[in-house]
Amino acid sequence: MAVKRLFQGLTGRHAAADPEADHGAAAVISPNDAARRLELLDDFESGGFAWMWATDAQGRLIYVSASAAERLDRPLAELLAQPFVALFETDSENLDERNAGRPLKFQLSARNKLVDVTVRFIPARLSGSGRGAWWSISGHPKFDAGGNFLGYRGSAKDITTEYERKLEDSRLAEYDSLTGLANRHRMTRRLESTLAAYKAAKRSCTLMMLDLDKFKQVNDMMGHPAGDEVLRQVAQRLQRVIGERGEIGRLGGDEFQVILPDLDDRGKLGELAAKIIQIVSQPYPVEGGRAIIGTSVGLAIAPYDGVEREEIVRAADLALYAAKNGGRGAFRFFSADLKDEAEERRMLEEDLREALAADQLELHYQPVVRTADSMVVGCEALMRWEHPERGPIGPAAFISVAEESSLIIQLGEWALRRACQDAMQWPKSVRVAVNVSAVQFASPGFPAIVTSALAASGLDAERLELELTESVFMGDSETTDETFKVLKQLGVRLALDDFGTGYSSLSYLRSAPFDKLKVDKSFVDSCTQQDQNSAKIIAAIIGLSDALGMETTVEGVEAFDQLELVRSKGAKFIQGWIYAKALPQAELLEAMGSESFKIEPNGPDRHRPDRRSVFRRIGIIHEDHRYEAVMRDLSTTGARIDGLVGVPVGTGLVIDLGGGQLAVAEVTRSADAHIAVEFETPLVSDGAGGLVTRHRVSPYALAAAGMPLAALPPGNYPLSLGGEGWRQAAVHAGGGGPLSTGLQSRISG
CATH class of the missing domain: 3.30.450.20 (PAS domain)
Known part of the structure; x- marks a missing residue:
């Protein structure tokens, strides 16, 4: 019957009309x-x-x-x-x-x-x-x-x-399941395709590498689920900051990467990197607690730092390691003189172990002065390392290496014992402050180490001040509270360092028994500048501290205009170069009296944060001539240069800073072989205390003038472009407009 119905449906015939019909033949549709x-x-x-x-x-x-x-x-x-x-x-x-x-x-x-x-x-x-x-x-x-x-x-x-x-299978293959960001595979493919297309179109592309600072402590102290939650929140913050400007990827662990097409302005890139550092470094609410991390950023720009993916990735990696090695919480642009920082850090860790064993480290002490009478009330112990081959190595470099290994516990204990011993030779009115890392603070035996150091030296507990950062609150809250309780029972003083840098929580002041707040130097650096809120923030921190019955120390005061401002805001204790730099124990004892220690302020009238003393060989381009010279001082707006004789004031020059960096400048002072120049377009920070031009002359432009398409060695430029050609190239590199004065005077070298 089923076959009959199917046949009827195809032919349109009905069994009732022809019950005896022969169904053996197929009813073909012609x-x-x-x-x-x-x-x-x-x-x-x-x-x-x-x-x-x-x-x-x-x-x-x-x-x-x-x-x-x-x-x-x-x-x-x-x-x-x-x-x-x-x-x-x-x-x-x-x-x-x-x-x-x-x-x-x-x-x-x-x-x-x-x-x-x-x-x-x-x-x-x-x-x-x-x-x-x-x-x-x-x-x-x-x-x-x-x-x-x-x-x-x-x-x-x-x-x-x-x-x-x-689509979902493809998304899972190309995106990180934890954060939803692109994974390493996708970022590699996108970077390769972008660089290939931009090389043909002679366009630029920036690669930004990020690495989270102190993330290992989150996993160790709060557990891996908390670490995963922090990574998810980091991804969300990065997406808010980057927006549609580029693609963000998580390469694995705590490593992130950002591709930024058509962006090579190092001023804008520096601002973006600084904003990322600020946003990522703010506290993370996790499981009823707070996790505190930071980030370091390395940047490389195609085609200036390379044109192939492997070149750009390596350059950004080297810049990232340089940022971490410089103290973390910073950004760094790639430059040709950067070494393999991963290998450098490994060697530095080995050398640090040897330095501890051979007693090569020492402590220097920077005085804290009472503004009312210029009396020294305390000194902060700061580590110094004179490497037998490398010379002095800054604490920002070796402390970060120590924190990534077990060395920080040993290093911290050494500093605590040595500081207590040295302070016994000071007047009894002078306290000693010692920095304590979060890892050291969280170690179970830390209170016992403090007790032992006091007992071995004979120092009164009230003369020891432990400087902590907010990262100490990242661990188990019960353990942290118990450590605070034991330390206060010993009678030592506690100070909260770097207060006000953007991650501070008033709940810390409510729950932890601090005796002092330290205002971060970054506020002091800009407190005398217009259109800055730093002075108001300093006043607010001092007012808060006074209301809570705490002391406040303002760090980093270097000039009299800063001193007058912070004193007008109520600062009673100051630590900075205007009173003294950090001194070794022998020099400190020589400056001290037997009963008291007084230092009068001495420094420049005005603070100039952007002026740097340098010794740097540069090129001077004028018309179709190029001269060698030495730069002695450098600021964002100008430089002092030695080596050129008889240059008239008002002469227009192009300053070749190397690496494709050209700056249009005008001579403002000239005496003998010394000139001062003013840049048409201000320089910007390189993230490591140096200054760079916003843009660089593209290798594509130099290739058109006969140079190979590659990252350029410093100062290697053909002069066939002529003076006006170089001036136009420098105008583009600086991002500015045309120079108002002509390039008509000749330079005699």
Whole structure:
């Protein structure tokens, strides 16, 4: 009976009309049987296996199966007569390899044959509805006997379910499951394709490498689930800062990468890196507690630092290690003189172990002065290391290395014992302050080490001040509270260092028994500048400290204008170069009296944070001549240069700082072989205490002048461009406009 019904459905005949009919022969549908063919097409379309569609010569949809409109949840009349390319588009992710990179509009206008082209229903995308969103279409152009194009005729089927599964599989293969950011595979592919395209188009691209500081402590002290939550929050913060300017990826662990196309302005890049450091370094609410980390940033820019992916990645890695080695919480641009910092840090750790064993380290002490009478009330112990081969190594470099190993515990204990011993030789009115790392503070035996150091030296507990940062609160709260309790029972003083740098929480002051707040030097550096809130912040911190019955020490005062300002804001204790730099024990004892220690302020009238003393060989370009000279002083706005004789005031020059850095300048003072110049466009920070031009002369421009397309060695420039050509190149590199004075005077060297 089932076979009979199927036969009846195909032939249109009924058993009741012909009960004795012979069903042995097939009722074939001939090509000429238009009625039965149309009935078969109707059955095919209504079955939902696939649909038919057609367009006219103008690309408008003139036919689509009714069941297709139902699947798209749109009235049929709403679809018909609409341009086909207004209803459908190819997948922007280029998952369809046969048609990758070819928009549907292009394929239809070229009258190409379409074979299983994946398209998306545009109204569904705009409305956010996934129903019937993805189709696979095939079709061919139709022409009449005269060769005139009549439109397309084709078929389609709904592939939404399988295609969205394919999209998800692809997303999982290219995105980090924890943060949702691009993974290493995707970032590698994107960087390679971007650099290849930009090399052909002579465009620039910046690669930013980020590494989280103190993230290992989060995992060790709070557990890996807390660490995962911090990574998710870091990703969210990076997305807010970067926005649409670039693509962010997580390479694994606590390493992140950012690709920033068409951005090579080192002023803007420095501002962006500084903002990332500030935002990422703010506390993270995790499991009812707070995690505190930081970040360091390394930047490399194509084509100046390389043109291939391997070159740019290595350059950014070296810049990142340099930023971490310089003290963390900083950014650094790549420069050709950077070494393999990973190897440097490994060697530094080995040398530090030997230095501890050989007693090569020493403590210097910087006085803390009471402003009312210039009396020294305390000294902060600061580590110094004179390497037998490398010379002096800054604490920012070796402390960070020690924190990544078990050395910080040993190093901290040594400093604590030595400081207590040295302080016993000072007047009893002078306290000693010792910095304590978060790792050292969290170690179970820390209170016992403090007790032992006091007992061995004989120092009164009230003369020992332990300087802590907020990272000590990152560990187990019960253990932290117990450590605070034991230390206060011993009678030592506690100071909260770097207060006000952007991560401070008033809850720390409520819960922890601090005796002192230390105002960070960064506020003092800018407190006398206009349009800065630093002076107000200093006043607010001092007021808060007074209200809580705590002392306040203001760090980093170097000039009298800063001294007068912070004193007017209520500062009672100051630590800075205007009173004294850190001194070794022998010099400190020589300056001390037997009962008291007094230092009068001595320093410049005004603070000039951007002036740096340097000794740097540079090039001076004037018209079609190039001269060698030595730069002695450098600031953002100008420089002092030795080595050129008889240069008239007002002469326009191009200063070749090396590495493609050209700065348009004008001579403002000239005496004998010394000149002072003012830059047309101010220099910007390189993130490591140096200054650089915003832009550099592109290797592409130099290639046009005969140089190879590669990162340039310092000072290697052809002079065939002539004076005006170099001036224009320098104007572009500086980002400024034309120089107002002409380049007409000659220089005699």
